Amino acid sequence: MSMDSPLVEHDPPVCLRFPEQLRGGEGLSALVSTAAVSNASPGEAAQALALARRYADCLSYPSEEEPPRGEQPRFLSRDELAPGTSEALRYAADVIEIGGRLFLGQRGAETWAIVERIAEDYERVLGELWLAPRYALYSGLLAIARAGEEGCPRSERRRLKTLARVRMASLSRWAQGCRARYQPMVDLLAGELAVARGEALEALRCFESARSLAAAQGIHDLDGLASESLARLAANEGLERVAVSALEDARASFVRWGAGSVVSALERRHGDLVQWRTPLARVAEVAASKGLRAVSTAIRELGEALRLEDVVLKVLSAALEHVGGERAMLLLEREGGAVLVAEQDRGAPGGGSLVSPPLPVEAAGGRLPRAAVELARGSGELVLVDDLRADGRFFGDRYASSGTRAMLCAPILKHEQRIGVLVLEHRARPGAFGEGHRGVLRLLLAQAAGALESARLYAALEASEDRWRSLVDGLPDVVAVLNERGRVEFVNHPARLGVVTSAQELLGRRLSEVMDDPSRSAWRSTLGEALAAGEAREVELCLRDGDQTPCWFMFRVSPIHVGAAEDPFSSGAPTAKALVIATEISARKGLEVQLRQQQRLESIGTLASGVAHEINNPVQGIMNYAELIAERPDDVDTVLEFAGEIGHESERVAIIVRNLMAFARSEVEDEMPVEDIEVGGVIEATFSLIRAVLRRDRIELRLEIAQDLPRLRCKVQQVQQVLMNLVTNARDAIVDLPADAPDAVREILVRAESFEDDERPWIRVSVVDHGPGIAEEIRGRIFDPFFTTKGRDRGTGLGLSVSHGIAADHGGSLWVESSPGQGARFHLDLPIDGPQLGDVDTAEM
Structure with a gap:
């Protein structure tokens, strides 16, 4: 199938100019065969030619030498095409038959059945061929006509008008590529929708615009349709003279088109209103009158004026x-x-x-x-x-x-x-x-x-916009408006993003175009979620320009709808846009890094005595084995045995030191690597540092790690820090409980398991203690920075706040279950694949 671009100027599918062309069908046949068939076989090309000629026969205007035809020729339907005919040609036959029936006034159930037959996938099959917008126009006009029929159920009427609005939106996209050809279709359908809403003046403007544009391009069939629609409107409004003039214009357009059958059908439909005369005589009469087109032009010019001074003078x-x-x-x-x-x-x-x-x-x-x-x-x-x-x-x-x-x-x-x-x-x-x-x-x-x-x-x-711009320009934040294609159509301070220097560099582009790959993925995900859910979303992104210092921004995205009408049958569907507010948070991110490092050092202080004890034991063993070797240097077996023990104890020390260094190392947060880890091994390595502290406090640490846990993508050091904070808090909650109290349970349980949420796999690590629990009045504040119920010598109030932030950065959450006297259960939920990045279409965002 040929997929010609809608930007290319095509003749309309009813490009029938003179009687001899209609009878022979040559112009249309060439158009159908080239547009619907690519590298067609001789048989299929012949069918395309037959399709065009039959269409021409049905609409053509017989010459004066020929006798009037008896039976009206029928359109060539898809059922008459040869078996194995391409899907494109079968759809072309349907669209052409629908159009022919529409021009001849055959708008009943049989025509509508053909419309419905290809409604679901006509765009897929016809693609960017001119047949697609023609179908959108024909089906939209027929839908409105059916909605206006007496006895049409309210729900069906609503469905039909909504369908017409959808078709008009499709035509509007075509008009963006080639206004001259397709804007008349948009205006014609918009006029009929305005009639359905009872907005006569709006309909008048639309019909007149459609007529003017179609006449200027020589698209006589659309000129005729728009003129007939204007005539129906004028007749309903009691403007008989206007209706008669518009009908004569319609007849003249169809005569110029060469479609005699259409002319005859028009005369039959409106014979009670018009005593038909020759087009030339009627043109002379209209020219001698006040001039309908001049009045319509004046009305249109009034509607186009915006400034009050201009409007009053035009009136x-x-x-x-x-x-x-x-x-x-x-x-x-x-x-x-x-x-x-x-x-x-x-x-x-x-x-x-x-x-x-x-x-x-x-x-x-x-x-x-x-x-x-x-x-x-x-x-x-x-x-x-x-x-x-x-x-x-x-x-x-x-x-x-x-x-x-x-x-x-x-x-x-x-x-x-x-x-x-x-x-x-x-x-x-x-x-x-x-x-x-x-x-x-x-x-x-x-x-x-x-x-x-x-x-x-x-x-x-205008006054409101001036105030709005003054307000927006005075904001320290970057404010941008994205159109329905995700492109920037307004931005106040683009240079503050650090990746462009002027608004011209950003207008008309997508924000993702000035982001690096990680930020681009997160941005598309957030924007897609906001538009899909119709709710505000926010995301923290790092923007960098080459080797310059990266800048962190909090992007808040809110969907907005422009042009939403209260009338559900409004011809203009609301346009979905997005308001973006970007606040620089580089200073805050730097502070967060410092706080995390400070809190990590605080944890190291807690571990210091336990780590010293853990290291002291194997070091003491190493010293003892060394003394024994020195006493028996000639006993080879003894030397080898004790050397092996020294190696074993040294490995214990190395593991402890390695775990401590891994926990304590300082890295730039956004450069910290994301790794696939084995959850159980990370938990064991983390708690090897604190076991000695817990044993000294006579607290048992019990691990319940599910078998076959999936691997987790995360920043290992940060996850270790969260686990250490949770176990340290659990220790602090039970360390002061009397050891001999009958109901005291000096145990901390760490459980790791997997689960699914919204068809996405997760890991949950829970830390459970049997301490006094958390009072309800402070439960909502425990994740606030610097909030603590401990003494100054036992904490700064950063641990849970930092841990909550780390969980959020991983796309997860940290939450608590607790009641006074019932202990506390902290749950760290993390997605297996890390923060979810959406699969948003890059062509749209």
Whole structure:
């Protein structure tokens, strides 16, 4: 299968321009055969050609010389293709048949069954072919149509609209690669979703955008579809004249496309609304009218304006141009009443002008019709005056003597909330504003209400954004926003990361691109977990630039959703982004290293007397054996025997010294090696250092190490430090218990076992004592730094805090079970494979 990139400009799959091309099907057949079949056999290429020609026959426009056809040709279905036909060509047949049925108005259950048949895996099969976005468009349009059918269950309606939104998201991705070809599809589907939500003006903008883009690219079929959708909307809104004009545009587009059967189907569907004439005659009539496209353009321009000053001036210009009048004024609601903000005279050079400062109605004198404005504001209804001089309602208004004859005051409302008032006046001609202006005026006012409200929100947003940027720029932390692809779209202080010097070096890139391999893996895991769970996550990472001193940061990641709509059928799905806050913790990490080393030295102090005793015994034995050898130098057997004993005792000393040095050595924490260890051996080696201390205190150390424990990946020295801290604390808890107390158990149990949690293997080492236990009121503080219940001569309060941090660094945990009088059970849980690093797709993060 050919996998052409969506960035390449393809003709649409219904690229049928002239009647003779449709009848022969040559253009389409070449397209189908090259796009759907790669190195096709002659038989399969012939099927592709037959598929295209049958499609052309079904949609083509018969010439005047040919008699009308009797039976409508049928599309070539997948079932009619030869056995063994490629999956791609079978899917192509389905997509082309769905499209043909849609254009001919055949949108029933049979067409929907074809849609559902390939819904699950059409993207896998069609890949990046132009058929994929065409299917997304056709299936989205048909889903919305089915959702609008009478009797459709609520749950099914919701499913269908959600499906349409998914299809529009797919089309949006295609439009990113080739806007000219695929944006009309996005706009058309967005318009139908807006109709389903009851947002007529939004639908109007979308349909008009789809028509304009499609017409500019010569995509006549999409131009025709969008025009027909606009016609249905206008008819439902009671704008019959607009509907008729749009239907004629649709017919003209399908004629240009050469699809006579589609033209005939359109005429049958809307014959009750339109007395069809030739396209040329209708074009002349439309050109002589006010011009639907000009009104639509004005409405679209209103929606595109963002600044309040621009919006008010565009409202005045559009009103004078499309409703009429010689002068226009716009008032906006402010606290305490309405104020005049802009005015414009027809033909004035430079257009309208802003009133600065805005003029309250009560202070305007005869500059504006105060009584009519207040009437429109209070009633919420249009105030239309044919002849101001003859209308007794306004005899007392100073404005009545201004020379104005016809006047129109229209309230601008949004959801019954007053936005402002539009005033139009005509000095020369009474009755200048007739009933015929109401349709266009209603469209303009509705759009003006939305545009003015949006402009206010935009102004408030700009102010809010300025405050937000000032706040963010003043923070000492690095703050970044990642888009839905994991790329940086905002960052305040990039240089503080130490790996880039400016925002330009980071914008548009993934944060993982400036990290080394260990940090990159941990970052992807954390980001993936945060987005998957929808919850904040944090991770400590080390960043380094070449040979520079590494910098440690705490990265906090929080998912955020931008554009989430309250309407579950909103056409715009919320965009998932991530807020990242990076706090430098290099100083804290350095302090932690010092504290761990200090606490390790504290443990060595505890071990000193026991280690001295352990070493003294074999040294004393070595001295005795040496004296015996000196007394019997000629007794070879005796010398060999005692030399062997000396070697044995020396090995005992070497083991003790080696274990002590391994425990006491100082290393840079982030460079400490991660090793695969045998858990039982590490436990035995660690406690060989403290056994003498425990024996001196008449405390028994008992080990229960499960057989066949898996090997553990860890930093050995740190795990030894945790175990030493736990056993030392257990010793301190029971050392002062009376040895002869009847219930005293002077024993420390160390148990090692494996278990699984969330399908992941773990090792648990438990240290159990039978001391007085831990009171509930202090149990929550025992892992705090410098918290201790011992005297100053017996501890600094660092042991459990340091141990808790080591467990967390390994992706594990240290926790306690205890009750007063029941002893304490500390559990060290560590994952077999070390801290888990996610398998997040590098293309996305």
